[in-house]
Amino acid sequence: MYGRIVLSTVILCAALAGRLAFLPNVAHAAPAVGVCKLSISGDDMMRFDQTELKVSKDCPEVEVTLTHTGKLAAQVMGHNWVLMKTADLAGVATDGLGAGLPNDYIKPGDARVIAHTKVIGGGQSTAVRFALSKLTAGESYSFLCTYPGHSAFMKGVFKIT
Ligand code: ZN
Numbered sequence: 001m002y003g004r005i006v007l008s009t010v011i012l013c014a015a016l017a018g019r020l021a022f023l024p025n026v027a028h029a030a031p032a033v034g035v036c037k038l039s040i041s042g043d044d045m046m047r048f049d050q051t052e053l054k055v056s057k058d059c060p061e062v063e064v065t066l067t068h069t070g071k072l073a074a075q076v077m078g079h080n081w082v083l084m085k086t087a088d089l090a091g092v093a094t095d096g097l098g099a100g101l102p103n104d105y106i107k108p109g110d111a112r113v114i115a116h117t118k119v120i121g122g123g124q125s126t127a128v129r130f131a132l133s134k135l136t137a138g139e140s141y142s143f144l145c146t147y148p149g150h151s152a153f154m155k156g157v158f159k160i161t
């Protein structure tokens with residue numbers, strides 16, 4: 001009899017613990033509402049599907065998901081998504097050339113890079129999240145793919161609205 005009570009208590013406690021463990025998860029997920037999600041894709045034709053990305057100034061955090069809709073490997077047709085001031089675009093692209101694939105074609109420690117994803121190949125997807133506080137209202141921002149030869153075609157403007 002006593003054993004049975006202990007057993008039911010254990011089960012009850014486990015059920016409660018399960019519930020309690022569930023509640024903090026919900027609370028923890030709540031701030032994700034403040035993350036504004038953007039998506040962009042690149043293909044085997046060296047193109048992004050968008051030349052302009054917009055985000056509200058009220059977004060505390062931005063998450064950009066890059067999808068490679070092509071079939072070619074990262075070594076042949078790699079794409080990344082790199083954000084910087086428009087004024088820094090050429091410098092980031094040029095310095096990224098020599099950085100190589102292991103550095104995602106971004107000069108290590110490049111302070112001009114505000115956010116970037118890794119280089120991905122066909123069929124892959126990757127994301128980067130950053131605080132919008134890293135950007136200044138009124139400044140002009142651009143994004144590009146720093147894979148060699150791509151930046152002339154794969155670029156666009158990043159607007160805060
Ligand atoms: Zn590319």
